[in-house]
Amino acid sequence: MKDGAGLDLVVNGEPHHVLAAPGRRLSDVLRNDLGLIGTKVGCDAGDCGACSVLVDGEVVCACLTPVAHVAGQRIETVEALADPGPDDLQRAFLRHGAAQCGICTPGMLMAATALVRRIQTPTRAEVEDALGGVLCRCTGYTKIVDAVLDVAGQGAGPEPIGGEAIGARVERLDGVAKVVGTESYGADAVAEEVLEVRAVRSPFAHARFDFSDLAGWASAHGVQVFTAADIPGENSFSVIPAFADQPALAEGVARMRGEAVALVAGDAEVMDGLDLEEFPVRWEELPAIEDVTEARKAQAALIHADRAENILIAGHVERGAAQEALARSAHVVERAMQSGYVEHAYIEPEAGIAWMEGDVLNIRACTQAPIMDRDDTARVLGLAPEKVRIRPAATGGGFGSKLDVSLQPLIGLVALRTGRAARMVYSRRESMMSTTKRHPSKMMARIGCDDAGRLTGMWFDGDFNTGAYSSWGPTVAVRVPVHASGPYVMPAYRAEARAVHTHGPVSGAFRGFGVPQAAIIQETLFDELAEAVGLDRLAFRLRNAMRDGDVSVCGQHMRGVGIAECLEALQASWDAAMDRVRELNALGGTVRHGIGVASCWYGCGNTALPNPSTIRIGLTPKGQVVLHQGAMDIGQGANTVIAQIAADALGMPVHMLELVDADTGVTPDCGKTSASRQTVVTGKAAMLAGQALRAQVLALTNMGDGAGITLGDGALVVSDGARSARIDPATLAVNEHGYVLMAEESYDPPTSALDENGQGTPYAVYGYGAQLAEVAVDTRLGTVRVERITAAHDLGRVINPLLAEGQIEGGIAQGLGLALMEEYVPGRTDNLHDYLIPTIGDMPEIRSILIEKPDPEGPFGAKGLGEHVLIPTAPAILNAIRHACGARIDQLPARPDRVLAAIRKAEGNQ
Ligand code: FES
Numbered sequence: 001m002k003d004g005a006g007l008d009l010v011v012n013g014e015p016h017h018v019l020a021a022p023g024r025r026l027s028d029v030l031r032n033d034l035g036l037i038g039t040k041v042g043c044d045a046g047d048c049g050a051c052s053v054l055v056d057g058e059v060v061c062a063c064l065t066p067v068a069h070v071a072g073q074r075i076e077t078v079e080a081l082a083d084p085g086p087d088d089l090q091r092a093f094l095r096h097g098a099a100q101c102g103i104c105t106p107g108m109l110m111a112a113t114a115l116v117r118r119i120q121t122p123t124r125a126e127v128e129d130a131l132g133g134v135l136c137r138c139t140g141y142t143k144i145v146d147a148v149l150d151v152a153g154q155g156a157g158p159e160p161i162g163g164e165a166i167g168a169r170v171e172r173l174d175g176v177a178k179v180v181g182t183e184s185y186g187a188d189a190v191a192e193e194v195l196e197v198r199a200v201r202s203p204f205a206h207a208r209f210d211f212s213d214l215a216g217w218a219s220a221h222g223v224q225v226f227t228a229a230d231i232p233g234e235n236s237f238s239v240i241p242a243f244a245d246q247p248a249l250a251e252g253v254a255r256m257r258g259e260a261v262a263l264v265a266g267d268a269e270v271m272d273g274l275d276l277e278e279f280p281v282r283w284e285e286l287p288a289i290e291d292v293t294e295a296r297k298a299q300a301a302l303i304h305a306d307r308a309e310n311i312l313i314a315g316h317v318e319r320g321a322a323q324e325a326l327a328r329s330a331h332v333v334e335r336a337m338q339s340g341y342v343e344h345a346y347i348e349p350e351a352g353i354a355w356m357e358g359d360v361l362n363i364r365a366c367t368q369a370p371i372m373d374r375d376d377t378a379r380v381l382g383l384a385p386e387k388v389r390i391r392p393a394a395t396g397g398g399f400g401s402k403l404d405v406s407l408q409p410l411i412g413l414v415a416l417r418t419g420r421a422a423r424m425v426y427s428r429r430e431s432m433m434s435t436t437k438r439h440p441s442k443m444m445a446r447i448g449c450d451d452a453g454r455l456t457g458m459w460f461d462g463d464f465n466t467g468a469y470s471s472w473g474p475t476v477a478v479r480v481p482v483h484a485s486g487p488y489v490m491p492a493y494r495a496e497a498r499a500v501h502t503h504g505p506v507s508g509a510f511r512g513f514g515v516p517q518a519a520i521i522q523e524t525l526f527d528e529l530a531e532a533v534g535l536d537r538l539a540f541r542l543r544n545a546m547r548d549g550d551v552s553v554c555g556q557h558m559r560g561v562g563i564a565e566c567l568e569a570l571q572a573s574w575d576a577a578m579d580r581v582r583e584l585n586a587l588g589g590t591v592r593h594g595i596g597v598a599s600c601w602y603g604c605g606n607t608a609l610p611n612p613s614t615i616r617i618g619l620t621p622k623g624q625v626v627l628h629q630g631a632m633d634i635g636q637g638a639n640t641v642i643a644q645i646a647a648d649a650l651g652m653p654v655h656m657l658e659l660v661d662a663d664t665g666v667t668p669d670c671g672k673t674s675a676s677r678q679t680v681v682t683g684k685a686a687m688l689a690g691q692a693l694r695a696q697v698l699a700l701t702n703m704g705d706g707a708g709i710t711l712g713d714g715a716l717v718v719s720d721g722a723r724s725a726r727i728d729p730a731t732l733a734v735n736e737h738g739y740v741l742m743a744e745e746s747y748d749p750p751t752s753a754l755d756e757n758g759q760g761t762p763y764a765v766y767g768y769g770a771q772l773a774e775v776a777v778d779t780r781l782g783t784v785r786v787e788r789i790t791a792a793h794d795l796g797r798v799i800n801p802l803l804a805e806g807q808i809e810g811g812i813a814q815g816l817g818l819a820l821m822e823e824y825v826p827g828r829t830d831n832l833h834d835y836l837i838p839t840i841g842d843m844p845e846i847r848s849i850l851i852e853k854p855d856p857e858g859p860f861g862a863k864g865l866g867e868h869v870l871i872p873t874a875p876a877i878l879n880a881i882r883h884a885c886g887a888r889i890d891q892l893p894a895r896p897d898r899v900l901a902a903i904r905k906a907e908g909n910q
Pocket residue numbers: 040041042043044045046047048049050051052061062063064
């Protein structure tokens with residue numbers, strides 16, 4: 001409620017008189033009454049720290065602070081730090097790449113500000129302690145801590161000159177707004193006369209429902225109600241149109257907990273006080289299928305009538321005769337493993353606003369896939385795609401889940417039906433209960449090798465719980481068999497993965513599309529094979545590592561393969577860690593130390609399907625060079641990396657480019673930010689567009705290949721040694737896009753369809769990596785402390801080392817969570833208190849080693865990295881646990897109780 005007593009606040013040194021009920025949250029007053037959107041809200045429950053502000057110099061969670069409690073006290077928000085420009089701490093964050101998506105950054109900065117005011121040169125432990133209450137899902141915290149320790153450090157180095165952006169530690173080009181608090185996320189958008197929208201959601205995993213007097217209830221409360229009956233188009237969507245099966249609003253039956261069945265829209269004052277428990281819906285709870293084994297039983301009810309055994313789809317790759325090869329093998333190991341739901345837990349819950357401009361529906365919301373949002377929303381609302389314009393907000397983390405539409409069709413429906421702007425901000429609980437998860441898995445695998453430790457064959461079978469609707473289930477089912485061998489030469493192979501429906505949450509894309517789960521069983525079995533042969537575990541992997549010219553399990557002739565280089569790069573650390581562990585364990589005691597290694601490979605882009613990107617670069621009549629870059633930057637750095645590639649291809653300094661980022665109205669289609677594709681696919685389009693514009697410029701000026709291009713006095717200046725020429729854009733004709741010179745280029749990776757045995761060319765470019773984990777296991781408590789991870793990743797060509805390290809550190813944090821603590825239980829862990837993600841205190845030391853084995857297809861040799869970095873972490877940790885204490889973990893996460901049980905089992909087997 002915004003009504004209430006007058007309160008006097010002092011915020012950032014300015015007095016404010018606000019009308020506010022005394023119990024209103026300080027975060028709400030700061031954001032909505034004072035317009036200080038730099039204070040973010042991730043949970044409204046004191047769990048995430050995104051709302052941290054200073055009150056009389058002390059850090060408080062603004063979401064838990066009643067505004068009346070701080071009347072008259074000195075309140076400071078992130079906006080105060082940047083006056084007139086970023087302060088030393090904010091500059092340090094930029095210099096170190098400490099802000100990725102940026103949603104946690106204001107909270108981190110306020111906590112760090114309080115610390116450095118108290119202790120000018122804090123220790124690493126003091127920084128970790130001071131920032132311990134703020135969660136970050138992107139960075140793995142390393143660069144944040146480094147930035148705070150370096151607050152008084154040297155400024156940024158010189159900006160790279162033309163042709164030297166690639167390989168430079170270029171600060172994030174879109175970083176300033178993130179550190180000063182002006183970056184605008186979905187929840188930050190406001191509009192006149194806006195309708196606030198809330199969804200009525202199913203409290204049951206499976207239920208029939210109907211409505212009673214909707215009109216009477218709406219009229220009594222002064223709101224409007226929308227149900228499936230109001231949807232003008234097809235009430236079904238999916239990221240893969242052929243599998244569209246998810247209603248925007250359910251019709252008569254809810255197939256999962258949290259499924260939206262109706263919308264209520266009204267003015268903010270009305271909506272704030274509305275109790276949706278009183279909404280006139282009658283529920284009849286129905287039996288729910290929660291598990292894939294149960295779902296596949298012959299007597300199980302079908303969740304979708306046309307999907308026998310509740311199987312959405314099965315993926316299959318077969319090469320050679322795996323079972324026969326295994327029967328002939330000197331050594332064979334096998335195991336079954338399972339993993340649970342994993343929540344993306346980005347700090348920004350879904351949020352956005354929709355409004356009409358003429359007959360075009362505009363939507364500003366967080367997303368990873370603007371074009372897909374446009375098409376799905378248009379289909380649901382019965383509009384032509386060009387009548388929907390997606391103008392993405394900054395996105396506070398996605399990791400795969402924001403590839404699927406969430407609120408876009410819902411706020412779109414309200415805006416379309418009412419003509420008024422419609423806004424929706426998911427609560428943390430709503431975000432966690434209704435959006436996609438990592439697929440739970442039940443896997444079995446058998447792998448063999450000969451007496452020399454050479455792999456002979458592998459058999460893999462997995463059921464992946466895809467939940468109530470299809471989402472990315474087909475992609476997981478196809479990607480897993482293609483990747484389950486790991487980056488090794490596997491002479492005979494058979495792998496099958498199925499996406500199986502249950503009444504669980506929808507499982508979708510989450511950094512790796514099922515490959516991280518498959519890598520866990522393959523890499524842990526490799527340790528057992530190495531042991532059976534009597535080979536060092538790193539040596540075993542090196543012996544079997546794929547090399548240039550080898551053939552993959554899909555029959556693809558591989559090029560630019562860098563896994564051996566990654567494994568070799570770990571050798572010195574491996575030897576040193578092994579010596580250290582021996583010494584520590586020789587001391588005895590109940591804490592046992594161990595090391596483990598695991599590898600990854602990952603195909604960049606869609607699997608055997610087209611996924612083109614298009615980049616436009618143009619010179620304006622005023623002499624600006626504009627890069628239309630439609631790859632969503634969700635914190636991973638596309639805005640910077642794509643610009644670096646385009647700039648070097650053009651031969652112009654990167655800081656001279658003007659950036660126009662994703663907007664379906666003004667940027668060509670760069671596809672979705674997923675599958676580690678943007679650096680490779682959009683990057684290649686940027687390279688081609690930059691080269692094409694350069695060719696035009698050189699032809700116009702009759703300059704040679706070595707010429708450099710800069711801007712000066714509204715002209716393009718082209719210099720080649722002693723010669724120099726100018727292009728005055730004001731003298732040239734303007735095209736329909738407003739440019740006097742322009743290049744637009746597309747790139748679609750050359751792949752081929754897979755045959756019935758999964759043979760073909762699923763990807764044009766792969767990336768590789770290997771990680772070494774060092775752990776300490778408390779054998780009395782079952783707790784695991786990861787002490788250090790050394791990560792070697794082959795990027796082909798490192799476009800930006802600063803951002804690459806940030807990706808590695810963030811991926812490792814998520815991999816550590818997958819291994820040790822993250823387990824989403826529907827209905828029980830819908831918050832960031834019960835659902836644990838790694839905090840700053842959980843993170844190990846991380847050492848990154850960047851390998852450059854150029855890919856012949858990638859732009860300037862570059863490969864993708866975003867998903868690769870998570871894949872080896874969990875198996876490396878599990879292998880280290882087993883090395884430390886013999887515990888073989890069969891179910892993830894390796895919670896203390898599971899570790900203890902595995903230790904007891906191992907002791908029983910001795
Ligand atoms: S929003 Fe206040 S702690 Fe999360």
